Amino acid sequence: MILTDDDVREIVKLLESSSFNELELETDRFKLTLRRGGTSDTWTQERSTRSSPHLLTPAPAPAPAEISPAGESALAPAANRGIEIRPPLMGTFYRAPKPGAAPFVEIGARVTPESVVGIIETMKLMNSVYAGASGTVTEICAANGQLVEPHDVLMRLAPGAG
Amino acid sequence: MILRRIAIANRGEIAVRIIRTCERLGIETVLLASEADVDSVPARLATRTVCIGPPRSADSYLNADALISAALGAHVQAVHPGYGFLSENASFARRCRQAGLVFIGPTEEQLAAVGDKLTARRHAQKAGIPVVPGAAAASAEEALTVAERIGWPVLIKAVGGGGGRGMKPVFAPAEMPQAIALATAEAASAFADSRVYLERFVQRGRHIEVQLLGDGERVVHLGDRDCSVQRRYQKLIEEAPAPDLEPRLRRAIQAAAVSFGQHLRYRGAGTVEFLVDTVRNEFYFLEMNARIQVEHPVTEEVTGLDLIGEQIAIAQDGLLAMSQTDIVLTGHALECRINAEDASRDFRPSPGTVSAARFAAGSDIRVDTHIESGARVPPFYDSLLAKLIVRAPDRGGCIERMSAALVRTQIQGVTTNLALHAALMQEREFARGAVDTAYFARLQASRGLQVPW
Numbered sequence: 001m002i003l004t005d006d007d008v009r010e011i012v013k014l015l016e017s018s019s020f021n022e023l024e025l026e027t028d029r030f031k032l033t034l035r036r037g038g039t040s041d042t043w044t045q046e047r048s049t050r051s052s053p054h055l056l057t058p059a060p061a062p063a064p065a066e067i068s069p070a071g072e073s074a075l076a077p078a079a080n081r082g083i084e085i086r087p088p089l090m091g092t093f094y095r096a097p098k099p100g101a102a103p104f105v106e107i108g109a110r111v112t113p114e115s116v117v118g119i120i121e122t123m124k125l126m127n128s129v130y131a132g133a134s135g136t137v138t139e140i141c142a143a144n145g146q147l148v149e150p151h152d153v154l155m156r157l158a159p160g161a162g
Numbered sequence: 163m164i165l166r167r168i169a170i171a172n173r174g175e176i177a178v179r180i181i182r183t184c185e186r187l188g189i190e191t192v193l194l195a196s197e198a199d200v201d202s203v204p205a206r207l208a209t210r211t212v213c214i215g216p217p218r219s220a221d222s223y224l225n226a227d228a229l230i231s232a233a234l235g236a237h238v239q240a241v242h243p244g245y246g247f248l249s250e251n252a253s254f255a256r257r258c259r260q261a262g263l264v265f266i267g268p269t270e271e272q273l274a275a276v277g278d279k280l281t282a283r284r285h286a287q288k289a290g291i292p293v294v295p296g297a298a299a300a301s302a303e304e305a306l307t308v309a310e311r312i313g314w315p316v317l318i319k320a321v322g323g324g325g326g327r328g329m330k331p332v333f334a335p336a337e338m339p340q341a342i343a344l345a346t347a348e349a350a351s352a353f354a355d356s357r358v359y360l361e362r363f364v365q366r367g368r369h370i371e372v373q374l375l376g377d378g379e380r381v382v383h384l385g386d387r388d389c390s391v392q393r394r395y396q397k398l399i400e401e402a403p404a405p406d407l408e409p410r411l412r413r414a415i416q417a418a419a420v421s422f423g424q425h426l427r428y429r430g431a432g433t434v435e436f437l438v439d440t441v442r443n444e445f446y447f448l449e450m451n452a453r454i455q456v457e458h459p460v461t462e463e464v465t466g467l468d469l470i471g472e473q474i475a476i477a478q479d480g481l482l483a484m485s486q487t488d489i490v491l492t493g494h495a496l497e498c499r500i501n502a503e504d505a506s507r508d509f510r511p512s513p514g515t516v517s518a519a520r521f522a523a524g525s526d527i528r529v530d531t532h533i534e535s536g537a538r539v540p541p542f543y544d545s546l547l548a549k550l551i552v553r554a555p556d557r558g559g560c561i562e563r564m565s566a567a568l569v570r571t572q573i574q575g576v577t578t579n580l581a582l583h584a585a586l587m588q589e590r591e592f593a594r595g596a597v598d599t600a601y602f603a604r605l606q607a608s609r610g611l612q613v614p615w
Contacts, residue, residue, distance in 0.1 A: 002178075002185050002207050005528045012523050034523060037570060044570045045523035047534050053205035056192070056212045056236055090513050091541045092218070098351050123502070123511035123545045147217075147541070 003030050003047065012043050026050075082156040083133045087148045091122030093129075095144045103144075105155075109137045117155060120148070135159045165240050165478050168266070169194055169233040170208065172244030173223065175532045175546060176454070177204035180242050183470040192236040194229050196222035198540040203532040212236055217542045223247040226254050230261050240264035240477060242470075246544070249453040250277060266477045268430045268452045269378075275426055276450040278321050280359055286447035289425035291418045294437060294446040296361035302339040308360045309338065317363040318345040322353030329395060331363050366598045368438040369397075370404045370445070372419035373461045375431055375472055377482035381423035383416050384461050384469075385491045387433075390599050391586070393509065398579075398602065399586065400457035400497045402464045405557050406596040411438070415445050422450065431458075431473045440598055456499070456546070459530055463495035463553040493553050496560040498568065500531075500548040502539050504577040513541035517575035522567035526553050539576050547578060557595075561587055 012034060015023055021036040031048040087093065095103040095118050105117045111131035118129040135157035142154045167190040170177050177193060181204060184191045193208035198217035205211040212232040215222035222228065224247060233241055241263050243249035252273035258265040267273070276282045283293050295312040298321075299305035309316045309332070318341055320328030328349055332341045342358070350356035369392065373384040388404035389397045404412070419434035433455050435448040458469045467489075475483055502512045516537045521529045531548035533539075539547065552567055554560040565587040571580060586592055589605065 002182050004182060004186075008523050009525050009527075013525060042566065042570060043523040044520045045529075046518075046520050048536075049203050049206040049534060051206045053200060053211045054209065055200060056210050089510060089541075091511075122513060122541045123543060125511055127510070 003032060008032070008034070008045055015043070082138055082158050083135055084153045085117060085129065085131060085155040085157065087120045087129060087150055087152060087154060088127055089120060089122050090149045091120040091127070091147070093142045093144070093146050093148045093154060094119040094121060095140070105137050105140075107137050107140060110160075111135060111137060111157065129154060131157065133157060133159065134161055163239065163264070163478060165189055165264070165474060167192065167209075167236070167238045168240040168242055168474070169229075169236060169238040169263075170204070170242050170244065171223065171229050171233075172242070172247060172249075173199050173202065173204065173532075173543065175530050175549060176244040176456075177202075178207060178532045179530055180244065180470055181207045183468055183474065186468075187471065187474065189474070192233070192238050194223075194232050196542075198538070198542055201538075203534060203537060210236060217540060219247065219542060226251075226257055229254075230257055230263070233258075233263055234261060238263065240266055240474075242266040242473070243453065245451075245453050245456060250451070252277060264477050266430070266473050268426075268428060268432060272426050272428060273452050276432075276452050278355070279319060279323065279449060280321050280357070282449055283447070285425060286422060289422045291422055291447045292445065294361040294364065294448070296359060298357065298359040299342070300357075302342045305338055305342050305360055306335055309335070312360065312362045315363040315365070316360045318342065318358050318360055320345065320349035320353055320355070321357035321359060322349065322355035327395070328352060364437055364439050364446075365600065366440050368404070368440060368596060369435065369448075369599050370407070370415060370438050371433045371435040371451075371455075372416050373431070373433055373455075373458070373469075374419055374423045374428060375469075375476070375482055375484075376423050376428035377476055377480060378427050378429040380482050380485070381420050381428055382482065382484060382486045382489060383420050383423075384465050384467065384489055386412065386416060387457055387460055388596065389457060390597050391592070391602055392599050393602050393606075395599075397457065398499055399583070400460055400499075401557070401560070402460035402495050403491060404596070407438075408443075411443065411445065418445070418447070422447070430476055431469055440596075456549070457497055459528060459549060459551045460495040460497045463528065463551060464491045464493055465489060466492070493555050494557045494560045495551060495553040496557075496564050497549050497551045498564060498583040499546060499579075500550060500571075500573070500583070501545040501579050502547050502576045503545050503579055505579050505582045509579075511541070511545050512577035513539045513545075514576045515539070516547075516573060518572065519574075520570070520572045521548070522550070522570040524567070526563055527551070527567055528553075533573065547573065547576070550583075558593070561593055 023034045025032045029051045033046040115131040116128045120127045138158045139156040169192045190209040193211045194214045214228040214232045248254040252270045255265040255270045297308045315333040318330045330345045345358050346356045368390045386404045387402045389400045391399040433451045436445045438445045503509045528551040533547045552563040568584040
């Protein structure tokens with residue numbers, strides 16, 4: 001059963017004529033917390049859906065790229081292995097401007113701070129990944145199409161003039 | 163046919179919204195969810211959930227094969243496509259029909275008629291509705307000829323574009339060759355259709371749209387909405403009815419929308435979008451959205467109707483249950499789109515896990531959301547977290563209530579644009595009345611980029 005806005009409105013109406021400032025309603029399916037603010041009719045609600053999804057078929061195992069131990073260790077930051085390039089935000093990493101196109105950089109490519117070395121797609125928006133430093137690409141740690149987070153290392157550079 | 167079980171080929175707040183109406187109507191729901199969404203709030207609320215593939219939309223929500231086989235496997239009678247994804251895809255609608263599933267939406271022919279902007283323009287002209295002066299252009303030379311004829315500046319639009327994507331303003335002839343090359347390349351990669359066309363760029367325009375319901379014979383309108391507060395063509399705030407519209411102009415716009423719907427013999431819920439040139443006091447057809455829209459709640463709040471319920475009724479009975487005189491508008495409604503984005507960092511998206519979510523509650527407040535404490539906001543989909551909707555007898559009361567409701571709403575764990583909305587509710591120009599679609603960009607420029615929102 002779904003708790004509707006109409007339900008919440010009716011409960012708030014009942015509470016408004018009472019002296020209570022807080023109501024916590026908990027069932028197997030949901031939890032609703034209503035709180036009265038400083039002035040009389042400034043209520044807030046917090047909802048929590050407690051029912052579990054009723055899955056018709058089990059979800060397939062997540063794509064190996066995201067959980068493989070090799071992938072994890074390759075992404076783990078390591079000290080003294082050159083300059084690390086990390087994603088500006090969480091998203092899907094792409095090495096090329098579009099499917100089928102040549103990658104922005106390969107190992108051995110010389111880059112400057114403004115060089116675009118990849119794309120992160122987050123919530124339908126494409127964000128360029130800049131090298132951020134001058135040097136030569138020595139390692140590409142993240143795979144094309146991999147989900148990456150800001151702490152992951154995408155590539156490493158050997159410092160030097162681009 | 164009585165619909166007893168329907169599949170929802172969507173996610174997020176609209177999936178929750180569809181489930182809510184189905185529960186009221188006693189219809190079972192089967193949520194078709196990607197791996198990223200099998201534990202989401204809509205998955206917990208739906209009668210059943212089926213995983214249809216990996217997180218990326220192309221592998222799941224845009225994968226017609228996976229959706230249809232999952233729907234058939236779950237023995238549903240119909241598919242509700244929500245908005246976005248495959249909701250306006252004529253070939254998906256056809257494949258649903260071929261599989262024996264009712265597609266809750268317009269006919270395949272109607273989807274095709276409004277699916278590309280040039281065809282939609284031709285239909286508008288046939289229906290006798292004004293369109294923005296413009297024409298197709300295959301090369302920079304052609305584009306220059308068109309621009310000289312319709313007047314500068316011009317807007318290059320992707321024929322296959324929509325939802326505010328695939329548009330590029332051009333202010334001078336020298337910019338044209340590069341702009342056409344770029345627009346063509348972007349259109350090819352974004353919409354798999356490199357065709358572009360040119361329109362006069364109306365610099366002071368309002369975005370006004372009319373909600374329609376049709377059953378293939380009769381078409382009624384449910385009043386208008388104003389969605390002029392936009393950032394880069396993405397709507398931020400919507401309201402119903404549109405404020406400060408001369409009664410004669412309002413009637414003409416509503417009548418034009420109904421004519422367009424009648425011309426198509428439209429079936430289902432749809433919205434005809436118009437650009438109102440505030441300098442010339444004229445209006446032009448922009449496009450038709452042949453689906454439920456994100457901002458449908460403001461129309462529901464002023465009409466008292468359930469638009470998802472009407473969509474299902476039309477799909478089920480083939481008949482519209484109401485006539486124009488049954489539709490009465492009362493009061494004013496305002497909607498703020500709460501997005502997971504960081505306004506202080508050029509609106510960078512902010513995926514992650516919501517650690518706490520507290521919304522305003524009250525007699526005039528409605529919250530359409532799939533967000534609660536613990537909800538994940540995956541990086542694969544759009545950034546809409548919630549729609550905060552308020553109603554009041556008049557627009558001023560709405561702004562006051564929205565302002566108070568925003569202050570009481572807190573979402574933690576991801577960065578949101580709540581503070582931006584709270585600031586907008588305090589802006590004098592917005593409070594005074596109608597604004598144009600360039601309003602937000604001007605406001606941003608005047609406040610500077612460093613102002614924390």
